Amino acid sequence: MNKQEKDILNTLYHQSVNNQREISELSGHSLGVVNKSIKELMNKGYINEKCAVTPKALIEFKEKAPKNAVILAAGYGMRMVPINTETPKGLLEVNGEVLIERTIRQLHEVGIYEIYVVVGFMKERYEYLIDDFGVELVVNEEYTTKNNLYSVKKVLNHLSNTYIIPCDIWCDKNPYHHHELYSWYMVSDLIDDDSTVRVNRKMELVTIPKAAGGNAMIGISYLLDDDAQIVKGRIEKLCSNSANDGAFWETALYDKDRMFITARVVHSWDVVEINTYEQLREMDSDSNHLKTDAIQVISDALSVSADDIVDITVLKKGMTNRSFLFSCKGKKYIMRIPGEGTDQLINRRNEAMVYNTIDGRHICDDIAYINPDNGYKITAFLENARVCDPENNDDVCKCMKRLREFHDMKLKVNHEFDIFGQLEFYESLWDGSPSAYRHYRQTKENVLSLRPYIEAHVNEKVLTHIDAVPDNFLFVKDENGNEDIRLIDWEYAGMQDPHVDIAMFCIYSMYDREHVDKLIDAYFTERCSAETRIKIYCYIAVCGLLWSNxxxxKRNLGVDFGEYSLRQYRYAKDYYKVVQDEMQKLEDN
Known part of the structure; x- marks a missing residue:
């Protein structure tokens, strides 16, 4: 049977019809297609002369009936800022009903009780579903670093006549059925510039260029057993290659320029994917989840109503925080929300003191609000800003010049960033767990042995940024069109040897020895002494271990930084050796 014949057979099985015209209206196919399909169904033995389904058709319905469902609920839902800092998106309430609960109830209505919910972010919040709805939770431990391709991999053994469903879907009408005769992937009739597929006349989902305008991808799919086996093999192969860590599970559905399963098109008002705060506000302006702490802070700080806060867009997740861009009364701002565990890492009162010290000096971004208790911060958005390119020598030289100017201001605050103390503190946060690195104890002992040399060669401590990495140098234009450089993110700033900032720039940029020396020379335009250069090498080793710890x-909290963490540990080991070699050269001379 082709798709049209299956649609018409399904209509005949589930609906009481009197003539072909009614079949046409119910199935969505033309009268000509209906007439042709009925003849074929009779010839193939699926219906009799009275258009009643035959035992052969009943066997077909039974074999292809849905067995189970998988609901994907592991991800952060990053576009749902600021709500996702308090509630996982699957538990958002719309019109008085929790999204995932509505989906589960709709599945129950068609007899599907074998339901697997793949969880990760805030997984504990979904635990109640086990008791209330009888679902099985499957934990995706890799949700922080990989996309939902890996969530589906966790349930491959269950894929057979299966619905795969995103957790952030609101279906007005129940889209699930007691019977399905073919595999499909759901899109809507809404044209979406972000979509990469379009439905052609054959009801195939073909790929299109970005921004070309395709059918909005809903994400719900149904896989018959035969197609599920194909998907299983493809997902296993895709997951064996780390290049696919960021891939969506739909990648497994494509054969070159099209999906190998058919499209199921629904009206845009029948099924809605809720991805953002503003989409939720459009769906349910009275939703309790709209009343988040972050929105209230913005309202109070800028003296505006929640409705004035628009164009909310998630920014790239930082190493410490989550941030989002928003507009309010014609101006753009960035809201920073501290990330997991930062309450133990950062003293927000010290940070607020630093911002107070540098206020009005045109060193940093413009602060509209900062809370010294919880770290919430609102800054004016700098239009057309770009970060420093650590591989661009001109950029680097300008940043070092700006950094030197800041250090030469010799600003003071009442707190110090104690590198060695912080190194021990971060280790204490492991709660007795051993390091992942086999030679950690020896490496730490080596690094600590550098302390006397460092302390003997510190000339003066001033306010130091500590996190002076390329991403925190912003190139902007002032009101006269002149280039300016601003340093942002002063969370760790405190009194310290300013040369620490040079080391920090190096290790974040993952510089090799040659680039390290070039950076030192860019900062010390008057020439750097051998003793100071060795001290900076010491800082590279110490700071490498600091950030490795x-x-x-952070890894114990479920946040993994991949190569960055490994490279920091290597700086600790490698630059201890560099220091030993350079000190030996000094002695020999």
Whole structure:
């Protein structure tokens, strides 16, 4: 049977019809297609002369009936800022009903009780579904670093006549059925510039260029067993290659320029994917989840109503925080929300003190609000800003010049960033767990042995940024069109040897020895002494271990920084050796 014949057979099985015209209206196919399909169904033995389904058709319905469902609920839902800092998107309430609960009830209505919910972010919040709805939770431990391709991989053994459903879907009418005769992927009739597929006349989903305007991808799919087996094999192969860590599970549905399963098109008002705060506001302006702490802070700080806060857009998730861009009364701002575990890492009162010290000096971004208790911060958005390119020598030289100018201001605050103390502190946050690195104890001992040399060569401590990495140098234009450089993100700033900032720039940029020396020379235009250069090498080793310990703590919270964490540990080991070699050269001379 082709798709049209299956649609018409399904109509005949589930609906009481009197003539072909009614079949046409119910199935959505033309009268000509209906007449042709009825003849074929009779010839193939699926219906009799009275258009009643035959035992052969009943066997077909039974074999292809849905067995189970998989609901994907592991991700952060990053576009749902600021709600996702308090509630996982599957538990958002719309019109008085929780999204995932509505989906589960709709599945129950058609007899599907074998339901697997793949969880990750805030997984504990979904636990009640086990008791209330009888679902099985499947934990995706890799949700922080991989996309939902890996969530589906967790349930491959269950894929057979299966619905795959995103957790952030609101279906006005129940889209699930007791019977399905073919595999499909759901899109809507809404044209979406972000979509990469379009339905052609054959009801195939073909790929299109970005921004060409395709059918909005809903994400619900049904896979018959035969097609599920194909998807299983493809997902296993895709997941074996780390290049696919960011891939969606739909990648497994494509054969070159089209999906190998058919399209199911629904009206845009029948099924809605709720991805953003503003989409939720459009769906249910009275939703309790719209009343978040972040929105209230913005309202109070800028003296506006929640309705004035528009164009909310998630920014790239940082290493410490989550941030989002928003507009309010014609101006753009960035709201920073501290990330997981940062309450133990950062003293927000010290940070607020730093911003107070540098206020009005045109060093940093313009602060509209900062809370010294919880770290919420609102800054004016700098239009057309770009970050420093650590591989661009001109950029780097300008940033070092700006950094030197800041250090030469010799600003003071009442707190110090104690590198060695913080190194021990981050290790203490492991709660007794051993380091992931086999030689950690020896590496730490080596690094700590550098302390006497460092302390003997510190000339003066001033306010130091500590996190002076390329991403925190913003190139902007002032009101006269002149280029300016602003340093942002002063969370770790405190009194310290300013040369620490040079080391921090190096290790974040993952510089090799040659680039490290070039950076030092860019900062010390008057020539750097051998003793100071060795001290900076010491800082590279110490700061490498410092951030390696920080990464190990964050990894215990489920946040992994990949190569960055490994490279920091290598800086600790490698630059201890560099220091030993350079000190030996000094002695020999």
């Amino acid at each position: 920080w990464c190990e703590y």
